[in-house]
Structure formats: C-alpha cells, structure tokens
Amino acid sequence: xxxxxxxxxxxxxxxxxxxxxxxxxxxxxxxxxxxxxxxxxxxxxxxxxxxxxxxxxxxxxxxxxxxxxxxxxxxxxxxxxxxxxxxxxxxxxxxxxxxxxxxxxxxxxxxxxxxxxxxxxxxxxxxxxxxxxxxxxxxxxxxxxxxxxxxxxxxxxxxxxxxxxxxxxxxxxxxxxxxxxxxxxxxxxxxxxxxxxxxxxxxxxxxxxxxxxxxxxxxxx
Numbered sequence: 001x002x003x004x005x006x007x008x009x010x011x012x013x014x015x016x017x018x019x020x021x022x023x024x025x026x027x028x029x030x031x032x033x034x035x036x037x038x039x040x041x042x043x044x045x046x047x048x049x050x051x052x053x054x055x056x057x058x059x060x061x062x063x064x065x066x067x068x069x070x071x072x073x074x075x076x077x078x079x080x081x082x083x084x085x086x087x088x089x090x091x092x093x094x095x096x097x098x099x100x101x102x103x104x105x106x107x108x109x110x111x112x113x114x115x116x117x118x119x120x121x122x123x124x125x126x127x128x129x130x131x132x133x134x135x136x137x138x139x140x141x142x143x144x145x146x147x148x149x150x151x152x153x154x155x156x157x158x159x160x161x162x163x164x165x166x167x168x169x170x171x172x173x174x175x176x177x178x179x180x181x182x183x184x185x186x187x188x189x190x191x192x193x194x195x196x197x198x199x200x201x202x203x204x205x206x207x208x209x210x211x212x213x214x215x216x217x218x219x220x221x
Contacts, residue, residue: 016040030054030091031133051131057123058133059102060089062185063113063140069162070189071111071143072182085161085171086179089135103138109149111160116142121188126180137185139192165190 017040026033032052039045063071072085088110092102103118123136148160163171168186171177177186 016042020045025049028054031131049130051133053131053133055092055095055097056102057099057136058089058091058126058181059099059106060087060135060137060181060185061103061107061111061115061118061140062087062137062182062189063107063111063115063143064165064189065113065143065162069164070168070186071113072161072163072168072177073110074159074161084179085177085182087137087182087185089181099136100138103140107140108146110158112146112148113140113143114146115140116144121192122184124184135181137181137188139189165193 017038020037020039022034022036024032025035031054034050034052035047036050037045037047065071071088073088075084075086076082077084088106090102090106090110092099097105099120100118104114107113107115107118118138118140120136121139123134125131126133126135165186168177169190172183172186177183
C-alpha cells in the first residue's frame with residue numbers, strides 16, 4: 001500500500017474559511033443560536049446558523065443491573081412526533097452542576113436507580129455541522145432501585161424497560177433503537193463486557209484501565 005494513501009489527521013490545522021462576524025439571535029437555558037458570517041477564498045461570503053450549547057455537556061447514563069440488564073426509558077419526542085427507547089439522559093440545571101452530578105440526578109429521575117460506580121466512558125459531538133453540543137456517556141454499575149421523579153409535560157412518568165446488551169444490540173440492528181447516544185452507549189458497553197472477558201484471560205484493555213483509574217482517583221479525594 002502506498003505511504004501517501006493515508007496522512008496523519010490533524011483536527012486543528014488551518015481552516016479553509018474565516019469567521020467574519022457573529023450575532024446572537026436566540027437565547028435559552030439549553031442553547032443559544034448565533035448567525036455567523038464566513039468568508040472563503042473559494043466560494044466567497046456566506047452565512048450559517050450555529051447552535052451553541054449552554055451549561056456544559058448533555059449527559060447520558062448506560063447502567064447495568066446486577067442481573068445484567070440495561071434500563072431504557074420510553075420517551076415521547078416532540079420534534080419527531082414519535083416514541084423512542086433511550087438511555088437516561090439530560091442537561092445541567094446550571095453552570096455549577098458537574099457532568100457526574102447530572103448523571104446521578106438523571107439516573108434517579110428517569111430510570112429510578114442509584115449507582116455505586118459512575119465512570120465516563122465516551123464523549124462525542126452530536127451534530128458538528130451546525131452545533132457545538134457534546135454528549136458525555138457514563139457507565140453505571142452497582143444499581144439500587146429508588147423512587148423516580150417527574151420528567152416533563154410530554155412524558156411525565158415514562159416507562160422503563162430492562163433489556164440485555166444482546167437485546168439492545170438487536171434493537172439497534174432492527175431499527176427499534178434509533179437514538180444516537182443510546183446506540184453509542186450500547187456499543188461501548190458491549191466493548192466493556194468483551195474487555196472484562198479479556199481481563200479474566202490476563203489482558204488489560206484500555207477501558208478497564210480507565211475505570212480502575214477513575215475508581216482510584218475518587219478514593220484518593
């Protein structure tokens with residue numbers, strides 16, 4: 001294979017466009033919308049609307065009960081006019097609420113569980129074509145059932161379904177689960193479970209090491 005087929009990826013190399021001006025046209029608790037003017041040496045002047053996240057990342061939580069099942073929440077989503085199956089997730093109430101604290105709150109509110117262990121396992125950009133929104137996914141273990149809270153007017157008391165990782169994977173493949181953060185979270189959980197098997201065989205996968213490191217850091221505080 002030619003050595004020039006691939007090059008090292010640099011996400012921060014010089015941009016092909018230059019931002020000229022920015023004007024906020026909407027502000028809300030969760031996000032702002034800016035109208036931004038750009039200039040390109042190839043296509044000239046153009047404008048885009050960019051959604052800027054507020055109060056930090058969206059947080060999702062994929063839990064695993066002691067009997068090996070994932071709590072998924074049935075949510076009615078207004079923009080798409082349909083029900084979805086999702087991991088518990090939400091946003092900070094204000095800029096002082098940390099992602100870990102959001103994970104604790106949303107796991108209780110939406111799924112009705114508390115966790116002994118909560119470890120962030122992945123962080124991603126949702127739609128970089130028009131938004132700065134990131135989602136951080138936490139892995140929750142040592143789950144204990146607790147009283148759930150109210151969510152919102154569209155789904156005040158959502159139903160919670162418990163499914164195995166294998167069932168969740170099948171739901172992704174057959175189109176039952178279409179929520180992106182849930183798909184990514186299930187993939188990471190399957191990776192974690194495979195890594196646990198490898199660890200028992202004497203290997204030391206990166207995800208296992210990250211979980212062990214996070215536990216050690218919390219104990220040291």
